[in-house]
Amino acid sequence: MNPLVFPGVYAPQDDTALLTDALAAEPLRRGARVLDVGTGSGALALAAARRGTRVTAVDVSRRAVCTTRLNTWLAGRRVRVLRGNLFRPVAGESFDLILTNPPYVPAPAAEREPRGTARAWDAGRDGRMVLDRICRDAPALLAPGGVLLMVHSVLSGPHSTVGRLREAGLKAAVVERRWIAFGPVLRARQTWLRAQGLLSRTDEKEELVVIRAERPH
Template sequence: MTQTRFAHIQVDDGVYAPQADSWLLCQALDESDLVAGRRVVDICTGSGILAVEAALKGAREVLAYDISPAAVACASSNAERAGVAVDVRQGTLDDARRAGPFDVVVSNPPYVPSDAPLEGTGPNRAWDAGANGRVVLDQLCDLAPDLVAPGGSMLIVHSEFSDPPQTIRRLEESGFTAREVAARIVAFGPVMTSYAERLEAAGLLEPGRREEELVVIRGDRS
């Protein structure tokens, strides 16, 4: 999947720009053949790349949520530029839950281990996710039975540093069948590079290592 395919996606200041995790999740969504004719939600939409992709793949309805007003405006503009209908809303996971359930849930949530305060709607909220990187991931797993309709699916991308096996365990505890469907080792992007020394000091990263494995977990509800 080439990035030029997504020329309709433009990124405003203060909005998370599509990177390797975005491309991997888009690839997993394309290969899953889940979307056509179904109701889809993109949680933590950022630039809206996943929501727009779902609409282009023939989703019956697409909603997208982000807590950032800048992201909401950016995703709305990208959907308009792509010529597709996406209902982009400023809101939380709980807002998405109230709008559910959905046939397909996709999310590229914050997942970088960080000791930064989780407050406000600044750009860092697109990646900072608490000491273990799982503040939003755990909420997604816990809310999965409300977010995903019977027979529906969830696709979540995150890093090895936020414990993908735990995502599988938590989804299974919620009654889903869960598995890894895509993975890729990539060089650190700007955020992980800037956090590397702190992660080394915390014992979360081997000294000198500057790459990570990105993983997409799929959960299916029976």
């Protein structure tokens, strides 16, 4: 069953599908503690819950929280759904797996915090406004042997993500790649992205990556 998506909530797209594939390839014991940060419609949280894990889903958007609660109820799955900014609602907790499909699209209006639906994708001029916070804060929430799976665009610098996670003591690498056609957001700002040198004149597709980072035992 495809999740319901309320107006103003990020609908599952190619990046969600790519991260779902990476999740399916990840060995998970029954009862493992899973955190889905920036859950949106709850699609990833539900995919994890179907494997018998204990899932917590977090989103800063009230609409996303309501959407996820409805979707998990309709699916008959128990998921703890919390509203808050990134890891604040789960401070001090520990997880075996952290999933995140964060905002990662470079945005020209970087001097302003994104509002409304744009919070799901706009992430500053370099696309790393949220990515760097995740790299900084996620390692402390991983249990020994715990794994972080994160999806984002090559426009946002996967090498920086891998480097920061390694500096935090994790084993990190790109494990999945997929080329996709530009969506509405990239199509709308491709002229600006080309002017910034983030796209070439001939680029018509965007490459997505999944980064896997593991905390040593």
